[in-house]
Amino acid sequence: MAEYQFRATEKKWQAFWEKNQTFSASDDFEKPKYYTLDMFPYPSGAGLHVGHPLGYIASDIVARFKKQQGFNVLHPMGFDSFGLPAEQYAIQTGQHPAITTSENITRYIEQLKNIGFAYDWKREVRTSDPSFYKWTQWIFMQLFNSWYDYHDNKARSISVLTEHFEKTGNQLIKAACDEDTPDFTATDWLHFTEEEKQKILLKYRIAYLSEAVVNWCPAMGTVLSNDEVKDGFSERGGHPVERKKMMQWSMRITAYANRLLEGLNKLDWPEPVKEMQRNWIGKSVGAELDFEVVKNSFDPSLDPSPKEREMPGYMTGDQEIWEALKRFSRENRKDPTEEEDIFWQAVRNKKTGYKFRRQHPIGNYIADFVCLDRKLVIELDGEEHKINKEYDQLRTDYLNSCGFKVLRFWNAEIKKNISHVLDKVIEELRTSPSLSERGAGGEVFTDKNPSLDPSPKERKANDLKIKVFTTRVDTIYGVTFMVLAPEHELVKEITTSEQKEAVEEYVKIAKNRSERERMTEVKRVSGVFTGAYAIHPFSGEKIQVWIGDYVLAGYGTGAVMAVPSDDERDLAFAEHFGLPVKQVVEDGKIINSDFLSGLPIKEAIAKAIEYVEEKGIGKAKVNFRMRDAIFSRQRYWGEPVPVYYKNGIPYLLNEDQLPLELPEVDKYLPTEDGEPPLARAKTWKTEEGYELEKSTMPGWAGSSWYMFRYMDPHNNEEFVAPEKQEYWKNVDLYIGGSEHATGHLLYSRFWTMFLYDMGYLNVDEPFQKMINQGMIQGRSNFIYRVEGKNTYVSKNLKDQYTTQAIHVDVNIVYNDELDIEKFRRWRSENADAEFILEDGKYVCGAEVEKMSKSKHNVVNPDDVIEQYGADTLRLYEMFLGPLEQFKPWNTNGIDGTSKFLKKLWRLFHNEKGDFSLSDEKADKKALKALHLAIQKVEYDIEHFSFNTSVSTFMICVNTLTELKCNNREILTDLMRVIAPYAPHICEELWQLAGNSGSISDAGWPKFNPEFIKENEFTYPVSVNGKHRDNMTFSFDTPKEEIEKAVLENPKIQKWIEDKPVKKFIFVPNKIVNVVV
């Protein structure tokens, strides 16, 4: 019998498809379209391994299925061909990266064609091709020429912005711009020089030049991305990496933060990927507050000695914060608690014979009540004192150190028996000496004393403000200190001379601390007191300002208001340095917080923000974690940036000068002065002699828009013709790994939104639906060498020897059994190796690892195809399990799919091996088997459950084999169903059956439910939920009859015994359950 000749047949059909352009997408705008896209591959020198095609096979199945269903299918492939490996290879060998890249691509295409993908190869693109990167440069120019308008929430042309500037300056405009953008009026603008204007505009452009902190690798002379840096060293080469400020092109992606976030809701993407993007964008809603700084509060050069200052002369309130304290005491007085009011009524107007003041500032605290003459403070405590004992003790200690005695009463005592409390107070007053008796100055402190107003100098000090961002304003009363990042700009200004040395030392260490150290010492608390104090904007208390490197300069404002009771890191810091902790949240409610007390967290946040805005302390603010994306690379093998410099100001080239092609250079290394490789090109200047930009674009530039280029890949006038883009819109199905979640998938959304804003696209998202594929891991095999000998022992005997496990090439191992002959030939030293076998076999050990050359576990699809054929590989990769699951590659089961194809082939042939089909009317059972398969496969493809389709094919073929079915109608329909998965064999059988043309044009068989209709159903019958028997009934059997039959069934009766039947559960076409 004629065996299926897969090698010849597969080559034949691959040639047929190419010759007939079977899979070229037409620009027939009348047809419904379907655009399915694979992740853009980087053509590496290692070629494809079996893990790569997993997603490609899945999308190929969808593409072929959709084509058979009558869609105009766009299924292209191309190459993300700029990139580091080729450049690295060029540095090592001097070979031009264009040559290496082109060779690698040739190999990739060959491998891809071997698998029989239905790509429209006419549309292939390569990002390193000038005809492609011309448009990458063009898009860069549009980004440079645009700014982001927050008012209309879209990008606009820069000319609109300059018009605004001419009319109104930059004050009325809501635009995305650099933090340090100065305010200017229209008149200012008109008086700016051209250069000044350009500098200002750079602060608004979406593609802009600015100083950025980057990972600089001096050894490689280049900047590395975060994921190229591992523990402070370059991933490649392991050179040390330092943080360095450099002029870099950046993309103002932060302007799109909110839209990138909101847009996720309408995308059909895997939830984990969306979640990753949400986390990356990191939106937090909160408030920005200003904390006034008490400058040099402890600085002896400005102040009397701390001792003197704390001495309770005529002045008890801390001078520098007097204004603020005064404000707060007044505020507090307006709104006393019930108990405070009872007490005040009892002591006011010298009722006790002593003058009392309430809510009076002492040092940096406000005492509830104070008798200044007798130096007695009365504090009333509520329940919160129990929680805040520590904090209150600190306060008491401070007051004691100022010479005050502190008496505490419970609120409950006041209410219950005020006269008893008064007795105690009077007793205390009588026994303590008066102020005059103590001999300190006799002046009496009053609110009106003009000498207490802060001096102009001090007032200036108060202008220093520390801005903080918080998502939890509700915990404001729990703020007991502040921490600034060591790099914070105010650190120098506020540090007192006493603390100067310690602070400078700390800043120096923190700055030199590599990322690596910071990572490994996460749990170590470190910090230094600046000596400065800030004023709590709500309570008016003085709190210490510290610096600590757990506060990140790059996030928020680089400063935090520390709430140790509610934040772990703040707590660790407070505990380490003995700073106070004040409880403010209990059981989801705010406590101990003045007017916020008693409110649930959410309401407290709202109320606190309201208060903050009303008092002008701060404002509600939305913060994003995402940073602008650095766009420059100090590399050779990337798109040149179409910019030249005049007096240090960047200007765009003219559009007709595009593409700006990569120059030839003598070496692909940075210059001796650390300039990027492009500086080596002597011609790297404009015609007028201006210097061209020397950095190139990053890998993600080309991949951020390539999906649109496939719609119109050869257009020299536009990046895509509008009518073509309008038809193809965006990608209907993108299959790829989730590892691109926060890179490629975010940047391409950003560019698409931008191009949409500017009217170049009619969609604002590039990928409507995406599904993730799991990675295929390697499965390594091990052999065990007896120590010191050239003898290898089989796995299950190895414990009897001292052995060493060695990776062995998985390609010479079959079902974990080593092919000894091949092993002897694998390496010369193996030729005379000896083996200790078990049951005549050498059994290898196995382990799941990354697929890599060094582990000898790389499986090349070409080898699998050589042995089994492309159809088998395609089926097997799908059969392996759900697409999105991570799984090791293991050829153990591949025989099953291979056998299946042979079985399929045999269906079309008689015993003699001749092709033979019958034209008789189709058998009912065969029709049912076929239509069950049609229904299931349709469902599976639409739900991306490819593994179950393969099972379905097997079941169908098994059934048809059993039925000895060789019916033409049935079998040719079956071919149309299997064709998307195993196209070569199906084309061949389709042709042998007398059809012409490609089966991909033969349509999809229509599912007919009539054929799978049953008229009876076999019920599983259970007693108390336990399956006991099966009984078959026709569909129209009434429930009563079934119940009767079931209860009469002796097998069932046996289980019912004599127990009464409590309930009879009957679910039509599902189950029968008798409850006894």
Place this chain on the structure above:
RNA sequence: GCCGGGAUGGUGAAAUUGGUAGACACGCAAGACUUAAAAUCUUGUGAGGGCAACCUCGUGCGGGUUCAAGUCCCGCUCCUGGCACCA
């Protein structure tokens, strides 16, 4: 630490809406064909008990809801991916 995903026979896995757990394969065992091997075909194959009919147990662990749980709820364990001093 935070946020995802997962755990089912010797192996890959299936079970779509809570309704017969293990489909379909691999592997293994026995058998047929053959001088033999390969290929192919047939039968068996979750564990335990039993000559058998059949019974008991069984979807990571411990509880719960339900006539019925791999599937739903609560609490854990382990593996895995991402993020991480993010205020």
